[in-house]
Amino acid sequence: MPQNRLFYNHFVLPESQRDLLNVVLVSPRNPLNIGAAARAMANFGLRRLSVVAPFDPTWREARSAIGAPELLQNAKSTECLAEAVASCTLVVGTGTQTYRKPEQRVVPLPELAPIVSRELTRGGRIALVFGSEKHGLTREDLSYCHILVEIPTDPQQPSMNLGQAVAVCLYELTRRAESAPATPISSITSAPLSGRLDLLAGVIEEAMQAVGYSPRAMHPANRHDLRLMLRRLSLSAHDTRRILGLFRRILWRINHLER
Amino acid sequence: MPQNRLFYNHFVLPESQRDLLNVVLVSPRNPLNIGAAARAMANFGLRRLSVVAPFDPTWREARSAIGAPELLQNAKSTECLAEAVASCTLVVGTGTQTYRKPEQRVVPLPELAPIVSRELTRGGRIALVFGSEKHGLTREDLSYCHILVEIPTDPQQPSMNLGQAVAVCLYELTRRAESAPATPISSITSAPLSGRLDLLAGVIEEAMQAVGYSPRAMHPANRHDLRLMLRRLSLSAHDTRRILGLFRRILWRINHLER
Numbered sequence: 001m002p003q004n005r006l007f008y009n010h011f012v013l014p015e016s017q018r019d020l021l022n023v024v025l026v027s028p029r030n031p032l033n034i035g036a037a038a039r040a041m042a043n044f045g046l047r048r049l050s051v052v053a054p055f056d057p058t059w060r061e062a063r064s065a066i067g068a069p070e071l072l073q074n075a076k077s078t079e080c081l082a083e084a085v086a087s088c089t090l091v092v093g094t095g096t097q098t099y100r101k102p103e104q105r106v107v108p109l110p111e112l113a114p115i116v117s118r119e120l121t122r123g124g125r126i127a128l129v130f131g132s133e134k135h136g137l138t139r140e141d142l143s144y145c146h147i148l149v150e151i152p153t154d155p156q157q158p159s160m161n162l163g164q165a166v167a168v169c170l171y172e173l174t175r176r177a178e179s180a181p182a183t184p185i186s187s188i189t190s191a192p193l194s195g196r197l198d199l200l201a202g203v204i205e206e207a208m209q210a211v212g213y214s215p216r217a218m219h220p221a222n223r224h225d226l227r228l229m230l231r232r233l234s235l236s237a238h239d240t241r242r243i244l245g246l247f248r249r250i251l252w253r254i255n256h257l258e259r
Numbered sequence: 260m261p262q263n264r265l266f267y268n269h270f271v272l273p274e275s276q277r278d279l280l281n282v283v284l285v286s287p288r289n290p291l292n293i294g295a296a297a298r299a300m301a302n303f304g305l306r307r308l309s310v311v312a313p314f315d316p317t318w319r320e321a322r323s324a325i326g327a328p329e330l331l332q333n334a335k336s337t338e339c340l341a342e343a344v345a346s347c348t349l350v351v352g353t354g355t356q357t358y359r360k361p362e363q364r365v366v367p368l369p370e371l372a373p374i375v376s377r378e379l380t381r382g383g384r385i386a387l388v389f390g391s392e393k394h395g396l397t398r399e400d401l402s403y404c405h406i407l408v409e410i411p412t413d414p415q416q417p418s419m420n421l422g423q424a425v426a427v428c429l430y431e432l433t434r435r436a437e438s439a440p441a442t443p444i445s446s447i448t449s450a451p452l453s454g455r456l457d458l459l460a461g462v463i464e465e466a467m468q469a470v471g472y473s474p475r476a477m478h479p480a481n482r483h484d485l486r487l488m489l490r491r492l493s494l495s496a497h498d499t500r501r502i503l504g505l506f507r508r509i510l511w512r513i514n515h516l517e518r
Binding site for chain 2: 013032036039040042043044045069109110151152153154156157158159160161163164165167168171172174175204207208210211212213225229232233234235239242245246249250252253254257258
């Protein structure tokens, strides 16, 4: 290890936070990009990588690359984004170069750091989600995100290479952690897990259908809107439990009356 | 070009400074890294790339890559670093993972931005010099540098990929505009009036009672909690209308079944 790196003290992501900031790559096409993302994670002290629906040969090639960091060996592969972020309390989508108007708040990367820092400090688990090289995140992917982040780039050439985008984001997010006081992992976050919000959305949707809230053709749009709304509302775990209880009771009552 | 990139104002490297911040790669070995460095330069609005003593086939391959940015076509190749930085007023060496004690001042990357900014403002020309993938800058190379910069990374894994290191440095040096006022469009959504929230609370409460959500003794406490929760959630007027619609539909359905 080199002797004279004077600024290690600038890198102070506390041990307790290293497993709480996850990187999620959705359908990456290029094994080199997966490797580059993993290397940037190792450079900035992170360990948890998930890859959603990878193209099989790509995934095999990335993991078998010479010198692949250990975290790549331990990376999880999931079928869908919902599964990858199910245990997270804050899901951040990257790259907003879409043709549609985003429904969530969009922040420039420099302003994301304090938001992430606050969430980590209170023990939350964060997913930083990157779309595929070609298309970025889909509308469906975006509906799982609480917030979107954008790297300020030249309007003439806004689209960054995946591995470089990961490196820039992690540089920004870990170097700010220096001001955040280290907190024990035991500190309990009050934000609900993403999977829990999906459960709630499912029960509300069932109630909507039971009462004939809208025509069948509208169901997919309703589901999409509902998922986004539940994330935007910043519900506490307690709120989530209460609303879930209310809608379960509504369903029970309607089933009882219909019998 | 994408429509809704809201934060272009965060990227404000003035046209007059784009030719004043040069990137110099010393003896790069991998054509992909040269391409990645060029792409990061394009992303962050820079145009002047010099490559010192490149391995010939590497250099040819990098320049002929499909989609290589224009600045790569215009890049200069020089025999030695002295020639590449001859017209610069401030030469910044990157990566201080050397075994020797540096003789210059070493600054962490976050502290380099104001130094670079000051130099650009007074019309100076800056070179940001990156060493080869394997060995970094030699002692000879370092002797041309006014100052050294280090990216704060994990001591366990300090060595960054060349293309990623370039991206991180340029992000930091060009992003100065973070103080620019951000205007997320999502904040345009209007908040509901307090009276409207009370109306919503009333309808939800009616539904709670219709389905027997809790014993009568709990009703005042529920009402209180509900009122607080609806305010804490920062619902938009649109959310409020939708939730109101859903609960009215639920009530209508239950009344209909009970009749």
